[in-house]
Amino acid sequence: MPIRSFLPLAALLSLATAAQTPFRPQQPAEHISAAVNYEALFSAPTINGPYGASNAFSDDSWSLMSFGYADPLRCFGTDKETPFDVAIIGAPFDTTTSYRPGARFGPMGIRQGSRRMHIGSINVPYKTRVTDHLHVVDCGDVPMTFVDNKVAIRQLETANADLVQRSSATAFNGSSIAKDGKFHPRVLTLGGDHTITLPLLRGVAKVYGPVSVIHFDSHIDTWRPGTYEGGPWLPGEEVPVTHGSYFWYAAQEGLLAPNNTNIHVGIRNALQTWGDYENDYEVGFVISHAEDIEEVGWRGIVKRIREVVGENPVYITLDIDVLDPAQAPATGTPEIGGFSTREIKQILKGLRGLKIVGADIVEVAPAYDTQAEITQIAAANIGWDILALMAETPLSD
Numbered sequence: 180m181p182i183r184s185f186l187p188l189a190a191l192l193s194l195a196t197a198a199q200t201p202f203r204p205q206q207p208a209e210h211i212s213a214a215v216n217y218e219a220l221f222s223a224p225t226i227n228g229p230y231g232a233s234n235a236f237s238d239d240s241w242s243l244m245s246f247g248y249a250d251p252l253r254c255f256g257t258d259k260e261t262p263f264d265v266a267i268i269g270a271p272f273d274t275t276t277s278y279r280p281g282a283r284f285g286p287m288g289i290r291q292g293s294r295r296m297h298i299g300s301i302n303v304p305y306k307t308r309v310t311d312h313l314h315v316v317d318c319g320d321v322p323m324t325f326v327d328n329k330v331a332i333r334q335l336e337t338a339n340a341d342l343v344q345r346s347s348a349t350a351f352n353g354s355s356i357a358k359d360g361k362f363h364p365r366v367l368t369l370g371g372d373h374t375i376t377l378p379l380l381r382g383v384a385k386v387y388g389p390v391s392v393i394h395f396d397s398h399i400d401t402w403r404p405g406t407y408e409g410g411p412w413l414p415g416e417e418v419p420v421t422h423g424s425y426f427w428y429a430a431q432e433g434l435l436a437p438n439n440t441n442i443h444v445g446i447r448n449a450l451q452t453w454g455d456y457e458n459d460y461e462v463g464f465v466i467s468h469a470e471d472i473e474e475v476g477w478r479g480i481v482k483r484i485r486e487v488v489g490e491n492p493v494y495i496t497l498d499i500d501v502l503d504p505a506q507a508p509a510t511g512t513p514e515i516g517g518f519s520t521r522e523i524k525q526i527l528k529g530l531r532g533l534k535i536v537g538a539d540i541v542e543v544a545p546a547y548d549t550q551a552e553i554t555q556i557a558a559a560n561i562g563w564d565i566l567a568l569m570a571e572t573p574l575s576d
């Protein structure tokens with residue numbers, strides 16, 4: 180335990196010896212209030228562990244549950260002029276899920292999983308403390324209606340586009356890779372079912388143009404929406420986007436970097452036909468399958484990812500079902516044979532130096548989690564590592 184943790188404790192102890200003897204009832208608060216040092220009593224080390232001051236219960240902090248104790252910010256309200264470098268947002272949306280719904284509670288579940296993590300702690304493998312480099316805030320959850328997916332997606336798209344087009348808090352060195360040459364904040368979104376990546380990529384493309392996507396998932400999600408002739412849709416009626424087809428739409432909209440510089444990692448889904456893979460290639464992806472972890476190991480997977488994306492700006496989207504259900508059961512469409520948390524951490528660390536313009540972690544459905552919250556804790560730790568990647572590499576040339 181760091182020495183500084185003892186300091187407020189020492190203050191409390193000196194109080195306690197003065198005010199109490201054994202077997203005496205607790206003194207009512209009004210008898211001791213004059214002597215209480217409230218600053219020490221409510222300081223971060225005594226309340227939440229040895230994490231520094233940012234989660235203190237004080238004039239400028241609420242101690243509300245945010246991701247990794249990032250400052251809670253009313254990004255579209257009172258604090259909208261306050262600049263930041265990374266915004267955490269939640270996308271509480273699961274009405275395009277094909278199997279088990281529940282990812283609408285993912286954002287709060289992942290924050291819950293982050294309660295023992297702090298953005299101000301040192302990430303040892305990265306030798307990085309995120310707060311030394313970036314001002315990270317948590318804007319809370321974007322309201323997304325559950326009665327109309329089109330409207331919900333528009334709500335998220337609008338919020339994200341606004342955030343990513345603001346100016347960043349930190350004046351980074353060099354020139355920005357953004358189209359306008361300026362530095363803009365990055366957004367780490369906590370999903371939400373995977374459809375949310377489509378509106379998020381729209382915002383990213385506005386600022387950086389098409390980017391290479393590194394897609395961690397057990398499913399390819401590039402499926403072409405069917406015409407469903409003879410099905411429930413009327414002739415000519417639009418078939419809505421789902422969490423299995425959003426990448427197809429992203430490609431149609433020109434949001435993905437060209438020439439198959441996008442990659443799926445961890446794939447192990449069943450196919451309807453082999454044509455699914457031809458379609459996937461046309462959409463712009465190459466595939467690294469889950470069994471590559473046995474065949475070529477995390478080093479081989481990292482090498483393949485880096486060959487594919489090259490120097491392009493990168494967007495990371497991570498479906499928690501890329502992990503094995505043994506370590507992440509709380510998700511909508513689990514597939515056995517996935518990565519362990521140890522393996523995903525190694526692969527992510529292999530992405531150091533890539534210019535990560537944004538990221539999301541999706542498909543966490545806390546209702547299916549164990550009481551030990553293993554999925555939520557896994558998702559939170561992955562988010563924490565992604566922040567370290569962002570902190571190490573500014574978006575400059």
Ligand SMILES: *[C@@H]1O[C@H](CO)[C@@H](O)[C@H](O)[C@H]1NC(C)=O
Binds near residue numbers: 349352
């Ligand atoms: C810019 O570069 C200087 C000199 O290397 C360094 O001290 C400073 O921390 C850099 N600023 C940022 C925001 O990285």
Ligand SMILES: *[C@@H]1O[C@H](CO)[C@@H](O)[C@H](O)[C@H]1NC(C)=O
Binds near residue numbers: 437438
């Ligand atoms: C894509 O590949 C083609 C053919 O190899 C090449 O001519 C083109 O310049 C590439 N485009 C980009 C953006 O790299």
